[in-house]
Amino acid sequence: MNMSGARERLVVIGGDAAGMSAASQARRLKGPDELEIVAFERGHFTSYSACGIPYWVGGDVTDRDRLIARTPEEHRARDIDLRLRTEVTELDLDGQRVRARDVDTGEESWTSYDKLVIATGARPIRPDMPGAEAAGVHGVQTLDDGQALLDTLEGTRGRRAVVVGAGYIGVEMAEALINRGYEVTVVNRGSEPMSTLDPDMGCLVHEAMEGLGITMVNDAEVTKILTGDDGAVRAVVTQDREFPADVVVLGIGVSPETTLATAAGLPLGPHGGLLTDRSMRVRGHEDIWAGGDCVEVLDLVSGQERHIPLGTHANKHGQVIGTNVGGGYATFPGVVGTAVSKVCDLEIARTGLREKDAHRVGLRFESVTIESTSRAGYYPNASPMTVKMLAEQRTGRLLGVQIVGREGAGKRVDIAAVALTAGMTAEQMTALDLGYAPPFSPVWDPVLVAARKAAAKVRGSL
Amino acid sequence: MNMSGARERLVVIGGDAAGMSAASQARRLKGPDELEIVAFERGHFTSYSACGIPYWVGGDVTDRDRLIARTPEEHRARDIDLRLRTEVTELDLDGQRVRARDVDTGEESWTSYDKLVIATGARPIRPDMPGAEAAGVHGVQTLDDGQALLDTLEGTRGRRAVVVGAGYIGVEMAEALINRGYEVTVVNRGSEPMSTLDPDMGCLVHEAMEGLGITMVNDAEVTKILTGDDGAVRAVVTQDREFPADVVVLGIGVSPETTLATAAGLPLGPHGGLLTDRSMRVRGHEDIWAGGDCVEVLDLVSGQERHIPLGTHANKHGQVIGTNVGGGYATFPGVVGTAVSKVCDLEIARTGLREKDAHRVGLRFESVTIESTSRAGYYPNASPMTVKMLAEQRTGRLLGVQIVGREGAGKRVDIAAVALTAGMTAEQMTALDLGYAPPFSPVWDPVLVAARKAAAKVRGSL
Structure with a gap:
């Protein structure tokens, strides 16, 4: 010094x-x-x-x-x-x-x-396999990566894209390529896309992606990437299938x-x-x-x-x-694991622990899943929303929330993010004074509906 | 018993x-x-x-x-x-x-x-004035009220509507009547619409309402309602003006x-x-x-x-x-005063105390107002949002938040509603792990930007 x-x-x-x-x-x-x-x-x-x-x-x-x-x-x-x-x-x-x-x-x-x-x-995690460095295979971590991918897209006649990985980057890139008019196949190692959600919620993302015309292939391990005589990518090969590809995007994390x-x-x-x-x-x-x-x-x-x-x-x-x-004082206390994303008009959000996280760290919980809507049911464009909530057994402490829905679903996770930070119980959450008007929420906000059910289940298990 | x-x-x-x-x-x-x-x-x-x-x-x-x-x-x-x-x-x-x-x-x-x-x-609070019970003058508290208003709208040729009051009901009814093709004038006793906000925030609502073609008349006390020979409403009279009206909606609270x-x-x-x-x-x-x-x-x-x-x-x-x-046990702990509303695409939200509430109950505060956007600035349809935050002097405890903006503004107030319930300080809020992705928020959510500024102001005043 x-x-x-x-x-x-x-x-x-x-x-x-x-x-x-x-x-x-x-x-x-x-x-x-x-x-x-x-x-x-x-x-x-x-x-x-x-x-x-x-x-x-x-x-x-x-x-x-x-x-x-x-x-x-x-x-x-x-x-x-x-x-x-x-x-x-x-x-x-x-x-x-x-x-x-x-x-x-x-x-x-x-x-x-x-x-x-x-x-x-x-x-970026680059798979250690033949063809992973071929022309037409792209990561999307940096602006240079993005430019290289755009150059490939503009220089390629074929319209078949394969995205490897179905996390945030994977689903966002699937949307990007659908928007550019590609036939998109997402090849995913897990049992459902979005492994940052529990599989029962990831399943909703799966269904929605199929509905958008994206081909979703789960439980698939990419073993190699085939190239043509020109050295450019030709197909993505998994343990049991081959997916023709004019461009490949790797979204398998960092x-x-x-x-x-x-x-x-x-x-x-x-x-x-x-x-x-x-x-x-x-x-x-x-x-x-x-x-x-x-x-x-x-x-x-x-x-x-x-x-x-x-x-x-x-x-x-x-x-x-x-x-x-600079001589001041500030701290970063930590995170609660909030993340939000979308694929076309499907919004996906999570905060806190998934079931397997809770198991792993020794927390026992009750889990509930509810269906509600983004607005009052009678209001135009009220869209369905699924909310899953985990609360600790005995204490009732909120452990995590996952939300899948349309407009208005994603940022609702912030309610749970703040409640997690504050260490609230599901029971305490049932009384939260959240913004209500028919264009914004049902009279019981979906997060409150989940909290009521979670609180009841915790009481029932005492 | x-x-x-x-x-x-x-x-x-x-x-x-x-x-x-x-x-x-x-x-x-x-x-x-x-x-x-x-x-x-x-x-x-x-x-x-x-x-x-x-x-x-x-x-x-x-x-x-x-x-x-x-x-x-x-x-x-x-x-x-x-x-x-x-x-x-x-x-x-x-x-x-x-x-x-x-x-x-x-x-x-x-x-x-x-x-x-x-x-x-x-x-409903009915003004004690001549003409308040005339045909064509309506409250909107019950379904019967709503039906009566609809009957008037269908039976009236004129297209001039006057809404008395500029609170939630007033602005929502202004929107309703604009949507039905009426020329709408809102006559408001206060200095700005939405007296549930501080006037500097109500001013933004005022500007937006004018932008929507609604005539907003502030500081106006309705003294009588004039009727025609048929007994139906003809005009709303204030201390200094007269507003022709084919229909009048009273939104002056309950x-x-x-x-x-x-x-x-x-x-x-x-x-x-x-x-x-x-x-x-x-x-x-x-x-x-x-x-x-x-x-x-x-x-x-x-x-x-x-x-x-x-x-x-x-x-x-x-x-x-x-x-x-039913023999169980539940409590209602209280409220933090959250409310959300909209007038056409303008979203209006508040929670906690306004400046005058804080004064009235003896709380000293710092107040900040920031401008941000609903999404990352580069993302399509990122719309401007104004967030005002009050934090207590010395403790830094959050006292209230008001938000005016477009899509995505209203329900953001829930972040503050939960933080208020938990008794968080502005400084604590700066570390909140809120959902971030470019379609959902700037990298610093507008509420975090306000919290940072409020926390700094509290520190500066120590």
Whole structure:
């Protein structure tokens, strides 16, 4: 640490949400005469919305630059020394310095730091199989990935797309490709799409996707990707079938990018992400912070670490880190596991624990599933909604909620997200004073209907 | 009370949401051999959605019967002795009996009770002025009111409508009449429409209503209603102007209907509603319950009683009363004052305290207002949203939220409703794990943006 009172140097590794939020917030609190900020980013872009890529590919967002919240120039204008196309290749903790390589020239140099932020993000899981690197096979993690996919789509005559994986990215990419007029097949390892839901709720997503004309293939393990004479993808092969494909999108998740951290001996959690304390400081390291897709976060419901790569968390981490680096005080207490998505007009949301999560962490629960509508039943466009709720046995404490429906279903999960954070019981939730008017909700909001049933089941099991 | 073990009789006064929910829930818990249930309703209908009337009048709901959740026949089929067109005219508490009059025949008789539920609802505030009872002047509290208004609309050639009052009913009726092709003028006593919001937020409603072609007249006191030679309404007159009108809708609120309760000496609160305990029992009376629009409820944020006539509360009250009458245990802890409404595509929501409420109850606060969008800024149909948040000085405790925007604005208030119930601070709210995906929210949900700003302002004022 710089003890002289002279200006300190903050080094940030990674120029997307967590890293640049941290840099920006630190800059807000400390001017350039107090704090020098150097940020390394190996790609071309900063502060962009990876979550927006499916909508750019699908055509809902026409201009790539709209996904960029803040350009390199904007960061530089705020006295952040941003070095694009520069990859950090080594952390020297004892020397308080990082080695960085210019991606284009190969030139390397060391930069010392007083404070360090690690925001290296996540890397896509690429299946280790023949053909996985073929032309026409695309991930969608970065803007460069998105551009490459769009180039393939524009250069390909065939209209058959296979999406591998049926999680958030998978279903969003299925929507994007349907919107572009492709015949879409989703090949999924699990028994139902959206394994972030229990299978009985994933089944509703399955039915809806079929209804949208998407071919959903469950329990399918991709064994190889076939290519034609031109080296371009031709088909996706599973254990028992072959799916012709002119383009393949891989949506099989990401894992924390912690190569640097691992080499430097920083503490990693059970999912391979960096472990931090509540202030987002790397555990045991006074002057090193980490945030975004490369860290694990505390799940407040299970009490265990999870890896949840999601822009909204990355932004919060960056805000907290920047505040602490800038001399303020902020914490990130953890998550409850909220996520929302859609495939065409089907909205899918979850928060808290699924049944298997609860089993895994030793929590016994009652589970209820109810059908209701988004608006009063008599109001136009009232659409059906299924809400599943888990509440702990004995205490009645809310453990999780999953919602599948149409317009108005997705963001209703926020009610449960706040209730989970507050540790409410299902019984307490039955009295929640939620917004009611016929265009917005039945007189009993669907979440309240689920809470009533869950509370009754908990009482019945006492 | 019936001490013999023979079957008891429950008498319910009022056949709408609270009364019939109580009756139904009591019946669920106790069969007809244990509990006789007699319900008196002076009108023609049971269990209907008064909140739906504006949408029926406006044409969104085409069939009146769709507003009826449960018909008299359905109640009778569940062994509830429902007596329509029968008005209770006296409570004899010492004798544990009620006197009821057949509205059509005038015949009166006494019915004894072991347990009594008072669910007499509210009565519209009718201005005490010349012309207020003229043909073409309508309230919209009951289905009969709605039908009478529809009859006027169908029988009137003129297309000029004046709505008196700019609260929920007023703005909803303005929408209904615009949808029917009327020229609509809303005459409002306050400085802005929606006095359930602070004026700076009501101002946004004002602008939007003008944008919809509704003429909004604020600071206007209606002094009389002019009629023509045929006795039908001709104009609404205020202190300084005259507004030609072919039809007039009164939306100036309701007050608790407690004539019977007052005569019987039951305890009333500062707003003229019955006072109950947490089990919805009338205070000091072991075997009398009350719920719905005739009671006052505890505002959990201010700690004081309020009168909030709203179907969602009435249903909860009925559920709680029925459970307790049926031998179970349930409570209604209170409200946080959540309400949501819309006028065409403008959504309006609030929960907790307004600035003047906080002043009135001695709470000092910081107030912030932010602009954000319903979806990620780059996503199609992202619409602007204004969120105002009040947080207590020193503690930072959330005191209230108001939201005005388009699609996706209204139900976002539920986040704040749950946070208020849980007693969260603005600082705690900044870490809430709310659902994020570009079609559903910016990466910082508008409520989080407001919470961040409120938390910073509270810290700044320490």
